[in-house]
Amino acid sequence: xxxxxxxxxxxxxxxxxxxxxxxxxxxxxxxxxxxxxxxxxxxxxxxxxxxxxxxxxxxxxxxxxxxxxxxxxxxxxxxxxxxxxxxxxxxxxxxxxxxxxxxxxxxxxxxxxxxxxxxxxxxxxxxxxxxxxxxxxxxxxxxxxxxxxxxxxxxxxxxxxxxxxxxxxxxxxxxxxxxxxxxxxxxxxxxxxxxxxxxxxxxxxxxxxxxxxxxxxxxxxxxx
Amino acid sequence: xxxxxxxxxxxxxxxxxxxxxxxxxxxxxxxxxxxxxxxxxxxxxxxxxxxxxxxxxxxxxxxxxxxxxxxxxxxxxxxxxxxxxxxxxxxxxxxxxxxxxxxxxxxxxxxxxxxxxxxxxxxxxxxxxxxxxxxxxxxxxxxxxxxxxxxxxxxxxxxxxxxxxxxxxxxxxxxxxxxxxxxxxxxxxxxxxxxxxxxxxxxxxxxxxxxxxxxxxxxxxxxxxxxxxxxxxxxxxxxxxxxxxxxxxxxxxxxxxxxxxxxxxxxxxxxxxxxxxxxxxxxxxxxxxxxxxxxxxxxxxxxxxxxxxxxxxxxxxxxxxxxxxxxxxxxxxxxxxxxxxxxxxxxxxxxxxxxxxxxxxxxxxxxxxxxxxxxxxxxxxxxxxxxxxxxxxxxxxxxxxxxxxxxxxxxxxxxxxxxxxxxxxxxxxxxxxxxxxxxxx
Numbered sequence: 102x103x104x105x106x107x108x109x110x111x112x113x114x115x116x117x118x119x120x121x122x123x124x125x126x127x128x129x130x131x132x133x134x135x136x137x138x139x140x141x142x143x144x145x146x147x148x149x150x151x152x153x154x155x156x157x158x159x160x161x162x163x164x165x166x167x168x169x170x171x172x173x174x175x176x177x178x179x180x181x182x183x184x185x186x187x188x189x190x191x192x193x194x195x196x197x198x199x200x201x202x203x204x205x206x207x208x209x210x211x212x213x214x215x216x217x218x219x220x221x222x223x224x225x226x227x228x229x230x231x232x233x234x235x236x237x238x239x240x241x242x243x244x245x246x247x248x249x250x251x252x253x254x255x256x257x258x259x260x261x262x263x264x265x266x267x268x269x270x271x272x273x274x275x276x277x278x279x280x281x282x283x284x285x286x287x288x289x290x291x292x293x294x295x296x297x298x299x300x301x302x303x304x305x306x307x308x309x310x311x312x313x314x315x316x317x318x319x320x321x322x323x324x325x
Numbered sequence: 326x327x328x329x330x331x332x333x334x335x336x337x338x339x340x341x342x343x344x345x346x347x348x349x350x351x352x353x354x355x356x357x358x359x360x361x362x363x364x365x366x367x368x369x370x371x372x373x374x375x376x377x378x379x380x381x382x383x384x385x386x387x388x389x390x391x392x393x394x395x396x397x398x399x400x401x402x403x404x405x406x407x408x409x410x411x412x413x414x415x416x417x418x419x420x421x422x423x424x425x426x427x428x429x430x431x432x433x434x435x436x437x438x439x440x441x442x443x444x445x446x447x448x449x450x451x452x453x454x455x456x457x458x459x460x461x462x463x464x465x466x467x468x469x470x471x472x473x474x475x476x477x478x479x480x481x482x483x484x485x486x487x488x489x490x491x492x493x494x495x496x497x498x499x500x501x502x503x504x505x506x507x508x509x510x511x512x513x514x515x516x517x518x519x520x521x522x523x524x525x526x527x528x529x530x531x532x533x534x535x536x537x538x539x540x541x542x543x544x545x546x547x548x549x550x551x552x553x554x555x556x557x558x559x560x561x562x563x564x565x566x567x568x569x570x571x572x573x574x575x576x577x578x579x580x581x582x583x584x585x586x587x588x589x590x591x592x593x594x595x596x597x598x599x600x601x602x603x604x605x606x607x608x609x610x611x612x613x614x615x616x617x618x619x620x621x622x623x624x625x626x627x628x629x630x631x632x633x634x635x636x637x638x639x640x641x642x643x644x645x646x647x648x649x650x651x652x653x654x655x656x657x658x659x660x661x662x663x664x665x666x667x668x669x670x671x672x673x674x675x676x677x678x679x680x681x682x683x684x685x686x687x688x689x690x691x692x693x694x695x696x697x698x699x700x701x702x703x704x705x706x707x708x709x710x711x712x713x714x715x716x717x718x719x720x721x722x723x724x725x726x727x728x729x730x731x732x733x734x735x736x737x738x739x740x741x742x743x744x745x746x747x748x749x750x751x752x753x754x755x756x757x758x759x760x761x762x763x764x765x766x
Contacts, residue, residue: 155672157758178676185674196669196762200338201330208326213674221326256673 104169106263106296107131107154112163114153124149126163126320131264136287136297138306141316147300150316151266154298155188156180168263185213189257189295191267191286195249197241203229203252204237207259214260228255232289246274250282258293265290267299276305283309328679331670332687339659343691346648346655350695353645354738355702360637361730362707363722368627370722371397373526375619377449379601382406382414382585382608388617389626394428395584396619397527398436401429406614408580414614418604419590422447425582427539430490431507435476437490437532439539445471448586450524460484461519467538467572470515474523475530487514490534492542510542536582537572544579545570645738649745652691656684656749660756667753668761681754688746689739696735703731 109129116122124146131137141147152158154165156172164171167187175183189210197206207225216224229237232251241249250270257265267286271279283299283306290297299310307313336343374396375381384404385391393399405427415423424447427439438444445463449455456463461484464471472482482488489511515534523529548568589600601618608616667680675683711722 152759157672178678181671181674181676181679184672190672192762196665196672198334198666198669200334205326205330205334209331209670210673212326212328218327260674 103133105130106133108166110164113161115161124320129319131296131298134294134296136310138310138313139298139300139316140313142302145316147316148268151268155266156184186215186260187263189262189265191253191257191270193269193272195253197249197252199242202238202240203234206241206252207255210256210259228259254286254289258289258295261293262295265295265297269300328683331683332690335687342655346651346691347695349648349651350692350738351698351702353648354696354699354734355706356644357641357734358703359706360641363710364634366722371623373451377452377588378586378619379589380587380605381617381619382587383615385615388615389622391615391617392619392622402583405581405583408577411582417607418600421588421590424448424586425536426584426586427536427582430492430539432488432490432532433480435530435532437534439534439536441536450526450528457522459520459522463519464535467535467541468515469518471519471533472517473521473529473531476532477520482517484517486517489514513542540575540579541570541572544575649741652688652742652745653748656688656746660749660752664756664761667756668758671758677754681750684750684753685743685746688742692739692742696738700731
């Protein structure tokens with residue numbers, strides 16, 4: 102049986118600066134290619150959980166395994182490299198590299214991957230084409246919001262990650278575009294064999310996922 | 326896509342800051358290189374010009390002026406030495422050579438040196454190197470002319486061409502107010518018989534004629550003035566009296582020179598002679614002449630120039646340091662705007678070390694581009710300075726970039742840029758990913 106895309110056990114996190122926030126998560130698993138919506142309102146710790154999963158923050162205890170590897174057991178450059186190759190991230194504001202073209206934004210992700218550099222361009226171009234992204238040589242600030250979203254999605258799956266973390270990816274879009282954007286993210290993850298853990302406070306997104314988890318039910322403690 | 330793409334995008338995103346920072350490095354490197362090159366090659370140029378001469382005798386007011394005028398052609402010498410005086414001085418010591426030189430005529434602004442055949446056979450413009458002919462031969466009689474390498478290049482003259490010289494100095498000061506105005510002697514055509522190889526000295530821009538030819542031009546002027554006076558005409562209208570002047574018409578009044586290139590007798594293979602100090606002392610006692618030891622005068626000149634040189638080098642160092650500070654400020658200020666970019670790169674898999682190296686490399690690229698422009702600035706700067714030296718002092722400085730010197734300055738600028746980039750790189754290294762990706766949702 103293959104390792105799950107994500108496996109969280111007894112995760113405990115506290116902000117060092119203040120004791121006001123504590124997050125405890127006993128268990129969460131995502132099978133390979135599974136898509137899960139993590140529902141919850143503002144301030145429930147959705148973003149913190151995603152950053153813990155991506156290894157951008159360190160927990161006090163517990164483990165986060167991605168494709169069978171505990172990301173927090175890795176340190177420094179090893180963890181960064183592991184994140185680059187196994188985890189894709191999509192943000193509400195896209196966080197594209199300003200001043201870079203659409204193609205370069207995707208190539209930037211591939212720079213840190215295990216894929217041979219001779220294949221980077223072909224991979225990036227084919228991904229952008231598959232997302233119907235025509236203006237791949239335009240700077241991202243010259244693109245429409247919809248086009249920027251496509252670039253962000255392409256970048257997230259460029260390295261063929263096991264897991265894509267999407268943090269409120271549709272929060273800044275109107276309902277019609279939000280639905281289309283979520284469809285794009287889901288279909289792209291599916292096409293690239295990546296599991297998807299998506300946070301959203303938008304109830305309209307729930308029907309798009311076969312599995313919806315309420316963060317408030319998963320965590321013990323939450324915001325205190 | 327590689328690290329250089331990221332650096333390039335980062336630099337172009339704040340192009341104005343990049344341009345000014347790069348220019349500050351370029352000015353510093355350029356200034357430093359120009360000063361270093363001029364210092365070394367300037368001294369070499371001075372040493373080359375006086376060649377194997379031990380003493381320069383003239384009637385100038387001071388030794389340094391006599392060297393600048395009679396060896397580097399800064400200005401035509403003002404006061405002549407009578408031929409009888411020359412003959413008297415010739416008996417003062419056992420000379421290896423004692424060569425009369427007369428200046429004051431010109432061709433298209435270039436100095437014409439009237440001398441004897443010994444100027445080519447015994448005097449060496451560079452102590453190590455005798456004259457070499459590129460074409461033709463040395464002059465053998467009056468009305469033959471030999472061109473220095475740069476003079477040939479500037480005038481475009483070639484063997485067999487005939488030229489008319491301008492009598493009188495092109496540069497005229499208060500002391501020349503009684504001298505005749507510069508005028509072209511079309512009646513005396515000098516035939517080009519030789520072109521010299523470059524010597525790297527001021528002599529390259531000179532034209533050489535037999536001293537008798539120079540005297541004939543003077544004699545012709547004198548005879549025309551006399552004929553004109555006899556006719557009671559306007560003293561400024563000297564010409565067109567149908568006079569023909571040859572060597573037979575020369576009088577002692579015409580046989581004047583402006584300097585003597587002298588070398589006391591030495592042992593074969595030796596440049597120094599115990600005879601130099603006593604000969605120098607003896608000549609110095611004569612109040613009607615000026616005697617100069619080129620080596621000493623050049624040393625004196627470089628002592629004066631040397632202190633200025635050190636101040637300028639220190640200033641260039643300060644400019645270099647300030648360019649380092651400007652790199653530091655430019656990168657440090659850009660960090661505020663780049664925190665999100667750094668955070669995104671970290672999310673994509675860039676390690677802290679790689680981010681540190683990226684910022685440091687960006688700083689070094691600024692230093693490298695600035696240095697490259699600085700080298701170009703130095704080339705242009707040296708051309709301007711050497712052109713000014715040639716124009717004002719008649720000094721031909723063959724200033725090239727010593728590759729080692731250039732490499733040291735360029736490497737120094739890049740190292741300085743790297744040091745300047747350390748603090749911004751540390752800031753980048755410590756940039757928090759979590760804080761700088763907000764709003765995250």
